[in-house]
Amino acid sequence: MHIENAIGCDDVLMDEIVKDFLIESNENLDRLDQELVKLESSPSSKELLASVFRTIHTIKGSCGFLGFARLEKLAHAGENLLSRLRDGQLTLTSEITSGLLAMVDAVRHMLTAIQASGQDGPDDYAALIQHFADLQSQQSAASTQSSPAGEGPAGSPKDAGAGARPLGGAELGELADPTKIGGVLVARGQVAPEALAEALRMQEMGRKRVGEILIERGAAHPEDVLAAQKSIESRNPDAVIETVRVGVNLLDRLMNLVGELVLARNQLLQFSSMRQDAGFQAVSQRMNLIATELQEEVMKTRMQPIGNVWDKFPRTVRDLGLSFGKDVHLEMEGQDTELDRTIIEAIKDPLTHLVRNSIDHGIEQPAVRQASDKSAAGTLKLRAFHEGGQVNIEVSDDGAGLNIERIRQKALERGLISAQHASRMSDREIFNLIFLPGFSTADKVTNVSGRGVGMDVVKTNVEKIGGTVDIQSTAGKGTTVRIKIPLTLAIIPALMVAAGGERFAIPQVSLLELVRMDAGEVGKGIEMVHGSPVYRLRGRLLPLVYLNRELQIRRPASADAESSAANIVVVQADGHEFGLVVDEITDTEEIVVKPLGQQLKGITAYSGATIMGDGRVALILDILGLAQRAQVVSARDSALAEKEQQKACAKTEIASGNQTLLVVQCGGQGRMAIPLSLVARLEEFPVSAVEMTGAQEVMQYRGDIMPLLRLSRVINGETSSSPSHTDDRLQVVVYSEAGRSVGLVVDRIVDIVSEKLIVQSPAGRRGILGSSVIQKRVTDLLDVPTVVRNVLPGFADAVSAT
Amino acid sequence: MASTQQFCTFLLDGHVFGTPVPKVQEVIQHQEMTRVPLAPDVVSGLINLRGQIVSAIDLRRRLGLQDRPAGQLPMNVVVRTNDGAVSLLVDEIGDVIEVEEETLESPPETLQGFAREVVSGVYKLSGRLLLALDIDRIVDLSDLNKPKATGNFS
Numbered sequence: 001m002h003i004e005n006a007i008g009c010d011d012v013l014m015d016e017i018v019k020d021f022l023i024e025s026n027e028n029l030d031r032l033d034q035e036l037v038k039l040e041s042s043p044s045s046k047e048l049l050a051s052v053f054r055t056i057h058t059i060k061g062s063c064g065f066l067g068f069a070r071l072e073k074l075a076h077a078g079e080n081l082l083s084r085l086r087d088g089q090l091t092l093t094s095e096i097t098s099g100l101l102a103m104v105d106a107v108r109h110m111l112t113a114i115q116a117s118g119q120d121g122p123d124d125y126a127a128l129i130q131h132f133a134d135l136q137s138q139q140s141a142a143s144t145q146s147s148p149a150g151e152g153p154a155g156s157p158k159d160a161g162a163g164a165r166p167l168g169g170a171e172l173g174e175l176a177d178p179t180k181i182g183g184v185l186v187a188r189g190q191v192a193p194e195a196l197a198e199a200l201r202m203q204e205m206g207r208k209r210v211g212e213i214l215i216e217r218g219a220a221h222p223e224d225v226l227a228a229q230k231s232i233e234s235r236n237p238d239a240v241i242e243t244v245r246v247g248v249n250l251l252d253r254l255m256n257l258v259g260e261l262v263l264a265r266n267q268l269l270q271f272s273s274m275r276q277d278a279g280f281q282a283v284s285q286r287m288n289l290i291a292t293e294l295q296e297e298v299m300k301t302r303m304q305p306i307g308n309v310w311d312k313f314p315r316t317v318r319d320l321g322l323s324f325g326k327d328v329h330l331e332m333e334g335q336d337t338e339l340d341r342t343i344i345e346a347i348k349d350p351l352t353h354l355v356r357n358s359i360d361h362g363i364e365q366p367a368v369r370q371a372s373d374k375s376a377a378g379t380l381k382l383r384a385f386h387e388g389g390q391v392n393i394e395v396s397d398d399g400a401g402l403n404i405e406r407i408r409q410k411a412l413e414r415g416l417i418s419a420q421h422a423s424r425m426s427d428r429e430i431f432n433l434i435f436l437p438g439f440s441t442a443d444k445v446t447n448v449s450g451r452g453v454g455m456d457v458v459k460t461n462v463e464k465i466g467g468t469v470d471i472q473s474t475a476g477k478g479t480t481v482r483i484k485i486p487l488t489l490a491i492i493p494a495l496m497v498a499a500g501g502e503r504f505a506i507p508q509v510s511l512l513e514l515v516r517m518d519a520g521e522v523g524k525g526i527e528m529v530h531g532s533p534v535y536r537l538r539g540r541l542l543p544l545v546y547l548n549r550e551l552q553i554r555r556p557a558s559a560d561a562e563s564s565a566a567n568i569v570v571v572q573a574d575g576h577e578f579g580l581v582v583d584e585i586t587d588t589e590e591i592v593v594k595p596l597g598q599q600l601k602g603i604t605a606y607s608g609a610t611i612m613g614d615g616r617v618a619l620i621l622d623i624l625g626l627a628q629r630a631q632v633v634s635a636r637d638s639a640l641a642e643k644e645q646q647k648a649c650a651k652t653e654i655a656s657g658n659q660t661l662l663v664v665q666c667g668g669q670g671r672m673a674i675p676l677s678l679v680a681r682l683e684e685f686p687v688s689a690v691e692m693t694g695a696q697e698v699m700q701y702r703g704d705i706m707p708l709l710r711l712s713r714v715i716n717g718e719t720s721s722s723p724s725h726t727d728d729r730l731q732v733v734v735y736s737e738a739g740r741s742v743g744l745v746v747d748r749i750v751d752i753v754s755e756k757l758i759v760q761s762p763a764g765r766r767g768i769l770g771s772s773v774i775q776k777r778v779t780d781l782l783d784v785p786t787v788v789r790n791v792l793p794g795f796a797d798a799v800s801a802t
Numbered sequence: 803m804a805s806t807q808q809f810c811t812f813l814l815d816g817h818v819f820g821t822p823v824p825k826v827q828e829v830i831q832h833q834e835m836t837r838v839p840l841a842p843d844v845v846s847g848l849i850n851l852r853g854q855i856v857s858a859i860d861l862r863r864r865l866g867l868q869d870r871p872a873g874q875l876p877m878n879v880v881v882r883t884n885d886g887a888v889s890l891l892v893d894e895i896g897d898v899i900e901v902e903e904e905t906l907e908s909p910p911e912t913l914q915g916f917a918r919e920v921v922s923g924v925y926k927l928s929g930r931l932l933l934a935l936d937i938d939r940i941v942d943l944s945d946l947n948k949p950k951a952t953g954n955f956s
Binding site: 256259260262500502503551552553594595596597598599600603605606609610611615616617618619 | 834835836837838839840841842845847848849850852853854855856857859885886888941942943
C-alpha cells in the first residue's frame, strides 16, 4: 500500500522521513548482525529474541508507511519466522540464523537502492522469502502445535504476538494503553476511540497493522501515526542512549572556535591579574575553568570507542567460521577504549584482515584441534587497552601458531634473507618476516599456519598512522598480533623540555627514559669518547646530544655546563638510542600538533608546533631528524669510536672485576670467548670477497689488505672446510693492533656477556689461555695476540716496525 | 575616470610600503613570539593567531634594511598566501590609501638587490612615495638557499 498518495506527496517531508528511516534502519541492521550471532550461541535467550524481533519489526513498520512494498514483504517474512521462534514453535538452527542474516544483507541492499534511487530495487528476494516459508514448514511438520495466525503483529513490540490471541481484553486494553500505538493516538485525540476499536478488529482478520488500517480508512494522519510509533519506541527501556547526528565539519569548526576561546581566555586572565577588582577576578577564574572544561569536552567529540569497528566482527567471524568449517568463538575485551575518529577509520581494514587471517590460517579444523587436545571450538580474542599514552590492540587466536621453519624456508625461497642470516635470526625476527612485502604473494598458503597474505599491507597501514605491529606465536598454542597506535593523530602526549630559554615538546613515542644527574655527578658521568660525549647507562654507552648546541641556542647565562645538573632524555629514533641533554624537564602534556609554515619546512629538527596552555607556541622536536643532524646514527658506524667505547668499557670491567666477552662458536660445538676490548668490529662478508695472496686468505678491508684466520683451523687443527665455509656469508671478528687488522673467521657469533672470569683449567693448547664456565657452558678463552703472532709472523713484524 | 585600488600601508625605516587590501587578512599589535632556532634569520618566530600557528617574517630583514632599534615593538600585518596566513613584522601601520593606477611607476633605480625584486611598483602620493610589495615573492624564502647552517646565536 503506497501511502505516499495518502500523504498528498509532501515531498520535502517525505524526503526527511525517508532519510531518517535510512539512517535508523542501517543502525538497526548493524545491531541485528550482532544480535543474531549472539542469539545463535544462546538460542534460549528470550530477551535477545525479543530484541531481534523488535528490530525487524521496526524496519517492517517504517517501510510499510513509506511504501517500500518489497522491503516490507521481506521484513514481514523474517518477522514471521522470528515470531515462531519466539513462541517456541521453531527452534533456532544455524540454517535459520544464516537465513536471517541473509535477510539482513538483502535489506541492506534494498536500503542502498532506496538511498540511490528512492525505490527499494527490482529484486523482491522471492527465493529468500520462500526459503523462510520452507524453514517454517519443515519444523512445523514435526511440531504438533501449528498456529497459522501467528503473524500480523500490531503497532508495538509488546503486543506483537497479540494477533494469535482472541480479541476482547486486548482490544480494550490497547484503547487505554499508552505504550501501544492505538492508545497513544487516542490519548492525543488524533484518533477516535471507535475508529481504533474498528481498526483493531480489522487487524485480527487481516495482516495489516493498526496504524496502516487507520491511515487507509482516513481515521488518522500518517504523520500522527509515525509520531506515535516514534514516541512508543523512545519509551522502550532497551532503547540506546539518545544521540544526535552532527557533521564532522561542525565538530572541526567547534574545535577551532574553542582554540580561539582559549586564547581570549588567556588574555582575559592577564588583564584580570592587573586589576585589583576581586569581583572581576572571580568571574575570569570561572571563565577560565569553563573554557578548559569546554576544550576537553570538544576534544572528546572526536573520540570514538573501538567497539564501533569491532561490532561487525561477530558476523565476520561466524560467516568465515562456517565457510571454513571451523568453529570459532569470539571474545572481545575493552570495546570502550577510545580512539580518534580518523584512527578508527584507518585501522578498520588492517583489523579485519588480521581477523580473517586468524580464522583462515590460525585456527585449525575441529578434528585437528581435538587430536591435539584442544577444544573443538577455537577462540579468537580481540583486546584493546591503553598503555603509555598509546592504544594497544591485540588479535590473538589459540590456533596452530606460526610455523617457524616454513616461514624461514619461504623467506629463503623468495630471496628475502640469506641462508646464513636465516640461521642466526631469533624466532621473533622470523615471525616478523611475514610482514615483509612480497613474503606471500605467488602461491596462496591456506591450511598451513604460515600465514601472511597481505600482512605487509597491514603493517604499512598501521605505520602510516604512527603505529607499530608485532607478532608473537607459540607452535601449537596460538598467535598474537599486537598493534600499538597513538590515541589520536592530532593530539599526542609529549614531554615538555626547555633548552636555551625555549620550550620544546618531545613526542612520547620516541621517549625511553629520563636520567637526571646532580651537579656533582655531571663531570664523571659524562665521558668523552672519540671527541663525542657519552653517558654510561647501565653498562651501555649512550651517545649524547646537547639540544642547545644542536639548535645553536645559548644556555641561560646562569647555567654552566660543568657546574649545573644535567637532564638526559633518553630517546630512540629508527632503532638507535641516544641521550638528549636539556636544561630542564618540565612536564608531560597532551599537545595538539600543528603544521609549520612553508618557510620552516626545510628544518629537519622539527616535526611541527603546538600551542601551550598559556597561548604561546612551542616547537615539536623531530627526534629522527635531530639524530641525523647530530650524526648520532652514523656515528655508530665509526670503528674508532666503537673501539674506544669498548676500551672505556674494559676500564670499568677491571674496576668491577667483571669482563665483557664476545662468545663465538667455531669448529662444531666449540665455544670460544674473546675479550670484547680486543674486538675492533664484528663484520659479515660475502664469501666472494675472499682473495688469496700465496696460501694466505685475505680480503680488502677499509682500503687495506686484511689477512683472514679461520679460527677452527688454527685452534682445532681442522683442515677440511667446515660446512659454514661454503655458506654465502662469513662472520668475521676484526682484531686490530697498531693500525693493522686481522679478521678471525668464526662459525657464529653467540653472544656478548659480562661475567666475572674464573679460569678453571689451564690451557693445553696453543693460543688458549684456559677454560672458564660462561653462561653455564665450558668456554675456551682465546689468546688473540698469540694466535695472530703464531699464524702470521709477518703481522708481528709489521706491528713492531710501526 | 581612472581606476583606483586600495592599499594597506605601513612604515619600515621611514619608507612607506603597501600591499593591496584584499591581500591583508588582519593587522594586530605586537604578539609574543617563539623563536625558531636554525631558521633563516628573516623568520623572527612563530605566533599564535587564535589557535593557528603563523610564521612571522621581519620585513626589515627581508628587505635588507637595518634592524629595528632595540625596544621598538613591531606590528603584525597578517597576509593571505597560498600556504595560509603569514605575518609580516613592520614598524608602524599607516592608513588605507586609495591610489590611482595612473600614478604607478616602475621602481626607482636607487632600489638595490632583493628590494628591487619585491617592489612591484611605486605610487606617487602627495609628497611621498608608496612602494607596492609583491607579497607572494616576499613569503617565499627559497631564495635564501635553505635554512642557514649556522644561526645567529652561535
